[in-house]
Amino acid sequence: MSKISLEKSGLYLVALVIIYAAIVGTLNFINAPKVGYIDSSILMEKFPSAITARAELNTKAEEWQANTKTLEDELNMMNKEILEESPKWNKKTMAAKQDEFKKKQMEYARYSKAIQKKAAELENELFQPVFTELNNKIKEFGDNQGYEIIFGTLTGGNILFAEEGSNLTDDFLSYTGAI
Structure with missing residues (x-):
């Protein structure tokens, strides 16, 4: 073979490799997975x-807070009584009042x-069905919309950059009828 035909063969080979790389790159781009995220x-x-779960938890928490406030008020009244009245009491009365105060502190604790x-148990009990429902709906949404991956993130979470269309939160809420 002549030197010119070897050079032509080499050029054809390089051209073929470049064309192949371009085709593979294009196919990979076309077949790129559909990815998005939802702000949890x-x-x-x-x-x-x-x-609904949050409202129920808040209602119960307010009830518990009221009970806690009652115990705090009782402790404060007992403490005030001890501070103001203790100079008038004998040792036996003082010891009894301090003992009563300590018992009330232990009851409060x-x-x-x-x-x-x-509260932790109730939160788990109320929200576990919510998480299960959300996970099922997100899977259904992803399957119906052709997503291979849907990430979950919190505001200010782990996603540092994403194209605007990558945030699926409103689309998902619309899909479920929530908005």
């Missing part, structure tokens, strides 16, 4: 079952701890 905090603000536990 907005879902929790606007999704109907989440709103036990109640506060029990309420925190109940």
Whole structure:
């Protein structure tokens, strides 16, 4: 083979590789996965079952807060009485009042701890069905809209940049009839 035909063969080979790379690149671009994200905090603000669960939790929390306030008021009154009246009491009365005050403090501490536990349990009980419903609806939405991946994020969360159309929150809420 002559030097010119080798050079032509080499050029054809390079041209073929470039064409192949362009075709593969184009096909990869065309077949790129459809990806988006949903802002979870907005879902929790606007999704109907989440709103209902939050309202129920808030109602119970207000009730517990009122009970806690009553115990706090009782403790404050007892403390005030001890501070103001203790100079008039004998040692036996003083010891009895301090003992009563300590018992009330322990009751308050036990109640506060029990309420925190109940609040966490109630939150889990109320929101687990909401999360299950949301997960099922997001899967259905993704399947119907052709998404391969839908990320969840919180406001100010892990997504640092995304094209405007990547935020699917409003589309999802519209899909579910929430807005």
